[in-house]
Amino acid sequence: MSTPSALARPSGVPLTHRLAARAVLPAARLLSRLPPQRIRSALTLVRRGAAAATPQQAQAARDAMCAVSLLCAGPQGCLPRSLGTVLLCRLWGVWPTWCTGVRVVPPFAAHAWVEVDGGPVGEGVPDDYFTRLLVVAPARRDAP
Numbered sequence: 001m002s003t004p005s006a007l008a009r010p011s012g013v014p015l016t017h018r019l020a021a022r023a024v025l026p027a028a029r030l031l032s033r034l035p036p037q038r039i040r041s042a043l044t045l046v047r048r049g050a051a052a053a054t055p056q057q058a059q060a061a062r063d064a065m066c067a068v069s070l071l072c073a074g075p076q077g078c079l080p081r082s083l084g085t086v087l088l089c090r091l092w093g094v095w096p097t098w099c100t101g102v103r104v105v106p107p108f109a110a111h112a113w114v115e116v117d118g119g120p121v122g123e124g125v126p127d128d129y130f131t132r133l134l135v136v137a138p139a140r141r142d143a144p
Helices: 015-031 036-046 055-068 078-091
Strands: 097-103 110-116 130-136
Touching: 015 036, 015 055, 015 078, 036 078, 036 130, 055 078, 055 110, 078 097, 078 110
Parallel strands: none
Antiparallel strands: 097 110, 097 130
């Protein structure tokens, strides 16, 4: 027996954002098939030179990914959605914090998401709902 559900796909996403999301989607899907440590290594390399993302930038990237991909909009699409979100942000010159982890409350469930300023973006859950296991945060920039 299945549970009926409807996907919430964002509307009003600008065409330029949707086109950029379509461009990064293949890379996000490819990365999602790699082992976790390889994903972290690749993202650590890609984030170089990017400024920290704002919540609005990260939400816009997440919305764009969900608007162009049913996989990303679906309940099982958290990994490609989060990877696409960080890659799209990187195209814009910024980087949110990419995280994977588990839910704090039972039942056990793994999840991947993006954060800005310590709070999950677009997840609709409290900041402490997940425990982080792998994190790729924006690179620190030391003052000259």
